[in-house]
Amino acid sequence: MAPNWSTLPLDLLTAVAFNLESFEDFIYFSLVCRSWNRASSSIKHIWRAKPEVPWLLLVENTKDNPDCVRKMLNIDNENKCYRWNLPETFGGRCWGSPYGWVAMAKLDLSVQLFNPITKATISFPSLETLPYLPKNTPAYNNERRDYYHSCLSGFLTKLIVLKVSQNDHRHEFVIMIIYDFHRRLAFARHGDPSWTSVLIKETTSVRIFDVVAMDNHVYAIYDDAAIAYWEIKEFFGFELVKPMDYLPGDPETFNDLYIDQIKVYLIQSNTDLLMVLRSKVHVSNADNTNYDYDIVYRTNDFEIFKLNHIDKDWENVEDLGDVALFVGDNSSMSVSVADDAKCLQPSCIYFTDDESGSWLTPREFGGHDMGVFDFKTNDILRFYEGDDTRSFFCTPTWFIPQF
The missing domain is CATH 1.20.1280 (Monooxygenase)
Structure with a gap:
């Protein structure tokens, strides 16, 4: 028996x-x-999984998909693709995180954290409570849906999910928003009535590219590679105070950050704070016969710098060691590649297409610029070419699945 x-x-x-x-x-x-x-x-x-490897939440498929199924790609299992019923993620923008949650901004300007595995949600204030939101416009008064589209595509740059400690050894999630054409910064917690502006020190520029929480501080990087950072006061749970210090930028070295073809990411990697620069080129259809579009863009290079807290400057990084980085339309992540990892490669950067502007009309070809950059050889392996049956401004995003 x-x-x-x-x-x-x-x-x-x-x-x-x-x-x-x-x-x-x-x-x-x-x-x-x-x-x-x-x-x-x-x-x-x-x-927790061993190792914790990000999955890729692929773009929405709005054609012949009545069950609102989205695909999730596991790159550490031979790019195995899972089909998940996720109607909650349709009709908005998503940004992944290392904590199992995906930040969602919907067309009604509501904001939530959503767990694609458990389908749990955490609500945050509406985007309509953001300071400097341009409401006195014809689009807002007459064509509200077009106004919402504009807010989620051009006005909203990035949502970053931070996990911060409280004084009773518990954690809470905070969402920081980079928004407005001046790239301002605001934050909110679950239960807050509105978004709170972050005070920033006057600099040569106030445009913020990325934010990360590390060692009881919040770091923000500007478009001249300058760094401002604030202390997280555990007694109050989460309170941003005036910057304790400011690392001036280096315009002579980093003046290319003003160029649209350069993307900037802040990443905590073990005890280091890294700045990753991603450069892109535009190529014609003559060189890409597989596409029906005149011009497409391609990531062609990465540079990595490590913050030297003592000398207050950026040091060039030439080898990531046993670390793999994940960048794109998400909170950027660093993963230590264990010996038992199946397909994950060390000293590589896994990147997804985060050009939300390329998804605004059916004629634009978004979602194709995805691959793996080998930091040792400078080679790029394309692992997914995107899905052109996506909905409005939907981009793929990394997240680490957790319960």
Whole structure:
């Protein structure tokens, strides 16, 4: 007689589940039967995959897709693609994070954190409470939907998900928004009635490219590679105060940051703060016969710099070691590549297409600029060419799946 695996003791099943290494195996384990599901559910709040590798939430498919299915790509499992029913993510923009959550800004200007695995949500203030939101416009008064489109595409640059500590050793999530054509900065927590502007020190420029939380501080980078940083006061949960210091930029070295073809990302990698510069080129259709469009853009190079806190300058990085970076329309991530990683490569940058402006009309070809940059050889391997049946301004984004 075959053994009845569902009658195994709960403590034994829990021990087995806790030692599973991949997110897929943990999910499959929970689906076997009720007792196995009960064992996995009891530990899923503390269980983590080994290693934690980002998945790629691909673009919406609005053609012949009544169930609102979106694909999620696991690059560490031979680019295995999962189909997930996620109607909640349709009709807006998404930005991923390392914490299992995806930040969503919808066409009604509502903002939420959404977990694609558990479908849990956390609500944040409406974008209509943002300071400097341009409401006195014909689009706002007459064509509200067009106004919302404009806000989510041109007015809203990026949502960054930060995880900050509180004084009782708990954590809460904070969303920081880079918005407005001047790239201003604001933040909000769950339960806040509105978004709060962040005070910034006067500089040669106030345009902010990216934000990251690290070592009880929040760092913001400007378009001249200048850094401002604030202390997170744990006693108050999360409070931004005046910048404790300011690292001047280097216009002579970083003057190309003003050019649209340069993307800038801030990333915490172990104890280092990295600035990643991504350069793009535009190529004609004559060189790309697979496309029906006259001009397409391609990422062609990356540069990495490490912040030297003592000398207050940027140092060039020539090798990432056993680290892989993930950049795109998300909170940028750094992952240590374990020896048992299946397909993840060290000293590489995995990048997705984050040109939201290229998705504004059906004639534009967005979503194609995705690949892996090998920092040792400077070679780029394209791993996904995008899906042109996407909806308005939808871009692919990295997130690390968690319960």
